[in-house]
Amino acid sequence: MVLTTAEENYLKAIYHLSDGGTKSVSTNDVAAQIKTKAASVSDMLRKLGEKEVIEYRKYYGVNITEEGKKRALQTIRKHRLWEVFLVDKLQFAWDEVHEVAEELEHIQSPLLIQRLDEFLNYPKFDPHGDPIPDEFGDVRARPRVALIEMDIDQSGQIVAVKDSSAAFLKYLDKVGAYIGARIKVLDKVEFDGSMEILVDQKKTLFMSKDVAANILAIQS
Amino acid sequence: MVLTTAEENYLKAIYHLSDGGTKSVSTNDVAAQIKTKAASVSDMLRKLGEKEVIEYRKYYGVNITEEGKKRALQTIRKHRLWEVFLVDKLQFAWDEVHEVAEELEHIQSPLLIQRLDEFLNYPKFDPHGDPIPDEFGDVRARPRVALIEMDIDQSGQIVAVKDSSAAFLKYLDKVGAYIGARIKVLDKVEFDGSMEILVDQKKTLFMSKDVAANILAIQS
DNA sequence: TTACGGTTTTAGTCTTGACTAAAAATAAAA
DNA sequence: TTTTATTTTTAGTCAAGACTAAAACCGTAA
Ligand SMILES: [Mn+2]
Ligand SMILES: [Mn+2]
Ligand SMILES: [Mn+2]
Ligand SMILES: [Mn+2]
Numbered sequence: 135m136v137l138t139t140a141e142e143n144y145l146k147a148i149y150h151l152s153d154g155g156t157k158s159v160s161t162n163d164v165a166a167q168i169k170t171k172a173a174s175v176s177d178m179l180r181k182l183g184e185k186e187v188i189e190y191r192k193y194y195g196v197n198i199t200e201e202g203k204k205r206a207l208q209t210i211r212k213h214r215l216w217e218v219f220l221v222d223k224l225q226f227a228w229d230e231v232h233e234v235a236e237e238l239e240h241i242q243s244p245l246l247i248q249r250l251d252e253f254l255n256y257p258k259f260d261p262h263g264d265p266i267p268d269e270f271g272d273v274r275a276r277p278r279v280a281l282i283e284m285d286i287d288q289s290g291q292i293v294a295v296k297d298s299s300a301a302f303l304k305y306l307d308k309v310g311a312y313i314g315a316r317i318k319v320l321d322k323v324e325f326d327g328s329m330e331i332l333v334d335q336k337k338t339l340f341m342s343k344d345v346a347a348n349i350l351a352i353q354s
Numbered sequence: 355m356v357l358t359t360a361e362e363n364y365l366k367a368i369y370h371l372s373d374g375g376t377k378s379v380s381t382n383d384v385a386a387q388i389k390t391k392a393a394s395v396s397d398m399l400r401k402l403g404e405k406e407v408i409e410y411r412k413y414y415g416v417n418i419t420e421e422g423k424k425r426a427l428q429t430i431r432k433h434r435l436w437e438v439f440l441v442d443k444l445q446f447a448w449d450e451v452h453e454v455a456e457e458l459e460h461i462q463s464p465l466l467i468q469r470l471d472e473f474l475n476y477p478k479f480d481p482h483g484d485p486i487p488d489e490f491g492d493v494r495a496r497p498r499v500a501l502i503e504m505d506i507d508q509s510g511q512i513v514a515v516k517d518s519s520a521a522f523l524k525y526l527d528k529v530g531a532y533i534g535a536r537i538k539v540l541d542k543v544e545f546d547g548s549m550e551i552l553v554d555q556k557k558t559l560f561m562s563k564d565v566a567a568n569i570l571a572i573q574s
Numbered sequence: 575t576t577a578c579g580g581t582t583t584t585a586g587t588c589t590t591g592a593c594t595a596a597a598a599a600t601a602a603a604a
Numbered sequence: 605t606t607t608t609a610t611t612t613t614t615a616g617t618c619a620a621g622a623c624t625a626a627a628a629c630c631g632t633a634a
Binding site for chain 2: 580581582583584
């Protein structure tokens with residue numbers, strides 16, 4: 135059974151909103167994520183339910199099935215591999231890849247993805263630090279914590295961003311935060327939740343709590 | 355004005371059938387090429403006419419406009435660049451690329467194509483020997499002649515294939531004909547039009563007139 | 575000049591994936 | 605336990621792109 139581009143996009147959205155299939159997802163949540171109207175979502179949920187990639191109980195939201203999870207992870211795998219390709223091979227900036235990958239992820243060719251993976255040397259993470267599922271849909275997740283959760287004097291390394299919008303990524307470029315940077319929390323301001331971060335042992339960075347909430351690190 | 359995937363496919367078909375815009379094209383020809391029904395084609399021709407990429411006179415076939423030619427060549431450029439990518443970078447065989455390129459050619463991103471072109475080192479020909487239009491739609495065509503048109507004792511070099519079907523390309527692989535091969539016509543059989551060809555000064559190849567008609571060479 | 579065969583267009587239908595407006599169901603408040 | 609607010613679904617519509625069947629047109633032959 136084959137999914138259309140629209141169905142793949144819905145399923146991916148449901149997967150993300152459900153935190154990898156752990157939570158159930160409401161019609162309105164999906165509508166917001168996909169930027170469609172709830173009425174359109176209701177329709178699609180019925181169809182995805184019939185295809186048994188989600189379990190759909192009217193008025194009570196949806197849960198993704200095992201089959202659905204597998205399908206969503208395949209699409210996510212393709213999306214992230216293409217992002218790596220665009221950045222590593224075609225010198226795209228990390229804030230330029232998302233829309234293109236959103237299209238490329240729907241190209242149907244198992245051989246293409248297998249060869250692309252090989253060509254990219256089997257990358258484990260995409261340019262935003264998100265893990266790339268293997269061909270069986272297995273994801274090796276790293277324990278990650280938002281910068282905002284870290285305490286003063288704690289050290290670590292930036293490994294991913296929660297928000298992949300161009301606006302946010304460009305801001306990180308501007309201030310010199312990047313994936314792989316070593317960081318240390320110098321100060322947390324009680325009043326507004328903003329933070330002072332030492333980057334690579336040399337540069338001090340001030341960031342609002344909104345920024346700190348969208349940078350993910352591993353602690354060391 | 356933006357074209358849908360379907361519209362791009364129709365326009366490309368019309369471009370090819372019209373020999374690069376020189377001949378007018380009938381509804382039935384398009385239907386055969388796209389593998390749809392004439393009724394569907396009529397409908398689409400009306401739409402393409404409204405978008406002024408073709409000139410459509412009911413019952414009298416269509417002619418592609420300058421704007422249409424430009425659009426078609428952009429799609430062809432993308433198709434052929436992706437074919438080069440698949441063969442040169444992902445080790446696809448030349449008979450495996452067409453279907454995938456047929457999808458990839460519709461990805462919308464000028465930056466992607468510009469960077470891909472650069473990454474591939476500005477290739478001038480695709481894996482089947484067809485020229486790749488530049489970003490302005492200019493094609494530098496080589497003078498090519500079908501093998502079947504060559505006379506006994508004439509020499510040359512295989513530069514392209516007319517038929518890009520997997521069946522034909524696999525056959526060429528099997529018998530050892532390839533783009534770039536040096537060839538010489540040893541014999542032409544009056545009776546059935548079949549030919550005897552010397553390849554790379556060492557291997558003799560017998561081919562039917564159908565095969566000889568689909569191999570293109572430059573004479574030397 | 576008319577009849578005919580082949581080509582093309584029109585008319586009507588279907589599916590997919592959107593939308594708006596209205597109805598129905600659920601959840602929260604009184 | 606009603607009432608109300610919010611969410612969700614249904615009903616009806618639309619556009620794109622396909623299809624079949626029927627009508628219209630074109631060019632040729634009688
Ligand atoms: Mn997508
Ligand atoms: Mn990403
Ligand atoms: Mn195509
Ligand atoms: Mn080609």
